Amino acid sequence: MVQPLEALVETPSQTAGPYVHIGCIPSFAGLDGVYPEDLGKSPISEGAKGEIISITGAILDGTGWALRDAMIESWQADAAGISPGDDGADPKVTGFCRFATDKDSGDFTLRTVKPGPVRGRNGQVFAPHISLWIVARGINIGLNTRIYFDDEDNSADPLLARIEQRPRVDTLIAKTTGAGSYRFDIRLQGKGETVFLDL
Amino acid sequence: MTDRAALMPRRRELQPDPYVPDYKTSVTRSPALPLLSMESTPSEETGPRFGHSLLGPLDNDLIRNFSEGKALAIGERIRVHGRVLDETGRPVPQTLVEIWQANAGGRYRHIKDTYFAPLDPNFGGCGRTITDDDGRYEFMTIRPGAYPWPNRANDWRPMHIHFSVFGHAFGQRLITQMYFQGDPLIDLCPIAATIRDRSQLYRLVAPLDMQQSRGMDYLAYRFDIVLRGRRQTMFENKPEGM
Numbered sequence: 349m350v351q352p353l354e355a356l357v358e359t360p361s362q363t364a365g366p367y368v369h370i371g372c373i374p375s376f377a378g379l380d381g382v383y384p385e386d387l388g389k390s391p392i393s394e395g396a397k398g399e400i401i402s403i404t405g406a407i408l409d410g411t412g413w414a415l416r417d418a419m420i421e422s423w424q425a426d427a428a429g430i431s432p433g434d435d436g437a438d439p440k441v442t443g444f445c446r447f448a449t450d451k452d453s454g455d456f457t458l459r460t461v462k463p464g465p466v467r468g469r470n471g472q473v474f475a476p477h478i479s480l481w482i483v484a485r486g487i488n489i490g491l492n493t494r495i496y497f498d499d500e501d502n503s504a505d506p507l508l509a510r511i512e513q514r515p516r517v518d519t520l521i522a523k524t525t526g527a528g529s530y531r532f533d534i535r536l537q538g539k540g541e542t543v544f545l546d547l
Numbered sequence: 548m549t550d551r552a553a554l555m556p557r558r559r560e561l562q563p564d565p566y567v568p569d570y571k572t573s574v575t576r577s578p579a580l581p582l583l584s585m586e587s588t589p590s591e592e593t594g595p596r597f598g599h600s601l602l603g604p605l606d607n608d609l610i611r612n613f614s615e616g617k618a619l620a621i622g623e624r625i626r627v628h629g630r631v632l633d634e635t636g637r638p639v640p641q642t643l644v645e646i647w648q649a650n651a652g653g654r655y656r657h658i659k660d661t662y663f664a665p666l667d668p669n670f671g672g673c674g675r676t677i678t679d680d681d682g683r684y685e686f687m688t689i690r691p692g693a694y695p696w697p698n699r700a701n702d703w704r705p706m707h708i709h710f711s712v713f714g715h716a717f718g719q720r721l722i723t724q725m726y727f728q729g730d731p732l733i734d735l736c737p738i739a740a741t742i743r744d745r746s747q748l749y750r751l752v753a754p755l756d757m758q759q760s761r762g763m764d765y766l767a768y769r770f771d772i773v774l775r776g777r778r779q780t781m782f783e784n785k786p787e788g789m
């Protein structure tokens with residue numbers, strides 16, 4: 349026998365289901381008045397430093413149909429690459445946003461500041477990116493992915509560098525569609541499947 | 548300011564399978580290719596924090612919060628309480644816990660819920676709170692009804708409360724469901740069965756807690772939640788100074 353390892357294990361996830369909006373964005377779901385406003389309505393407030401950008405996209409299932417009932421959360425650094433809450437972070441950037449795919453079109457839109465490069469351990473530098481967490485009916489454990497940008501230098505990003513099939517890198521890169529606007533579609537399964545992360 | 552140690556990797560084998568044919572919606576919504584695994588980075592090791600100023604006085608009382616205290620929701624009165632811990636066994640203090648649920652008849656106040664059980668005019672179905680310094684939280688609510696759902700022809704969801712927990716890092720983010728001790732529908736539910744390991748599933752079943760119940764008022768159920776922990780080591784390059 350050996351000494352026991354006293355470790356707990358993470359609680360198992362369950363799907364957020366079709367009614368996640370009631371709990372997380374109740375005003376969006378039509379439950380007005382329970383809270384003053386939905387949490388994470390915007391990741392920035394007036395006066396945030398940096399370039400204001402807007403990212404639109406859809407989440408497509410394995411048949412190519414856009415999810416109408418998904419909820420997404422985003423988390424990011426400020427324009428200088430500093431995490432909200434850290435010393436020197438832009439106080440106008442909360443960095444956190446909650447948004448849903450439209451019940452008719454399936455599109456989502458995230459309006460935020462473009463983040464700066466983020467420094468990690470051992471001198472690693474990550475190209476500007478926004479982390480996403482996607483939950484919906486049929487998704488049993490939330491899906492993590494990232495948005496990178498086609499007008500940034502992504503060549504040295506340590507995460508992108510680990511993607512063996514190089515054409516798949518493209519699934520994490522938002523495409524410029526105009527001044528400060530980007531398109532980022534997420535494919536849950538099948539041709540062009542987005543790279544999802546376990547980290 | 549924050550502890551920047553790496554997160555312990557998720558034990559994916561103890562988490563639900565993404566692709567479960569009996570849960571039909573998962574068939575087209577589950578990635579078919581492997582996830583990209585690597586050590587967590589600052590983007591997962593940091594996360595949004597919410598303070599008590601966010602909360603209204605009735606936010607964790609679903610019996611009263613929808614009517615703003617003017618009337619009571621219909622149903623069996625329950626108190627749901629527990630602790631949020633991490634995998635090292637330490638409490639997770641000051642973290643946001645949100646819940647949502649059906650009413651006592653098994654109906655959600657949601658445009659897409661067309662079940663013919665009636666809406667309760669005094670029940671909205673959402674609540675939130677922030678854990679205290681010991682990681683404790685509590686809600687007052689009514690026991691949600693079981694409800695049928697379109698999957699196989701006669702599938703029913705066991706009584707459940709949806710939970711959303713933040714932790715202190717974006718990589719700890721968790722949504723799950725709490726079930727109730729003794730509900731025979733748990734073992735028939737294809738969503739519950741997405742967790743292959745039954746002992747893991749039963750961690751989602753809250754026991755009746757008579758010690759914390761109150762006579763002539765409410766029954767209590769206890770539900771503890773464990774979030775991912777951080778690796779603790781002295782042998783780490785720490786550019787953040789932690």
Ligand SMILES: [Fe+3]
Pocket residue numbers: 365649704707709
């Ligand atoms: Fe439900």
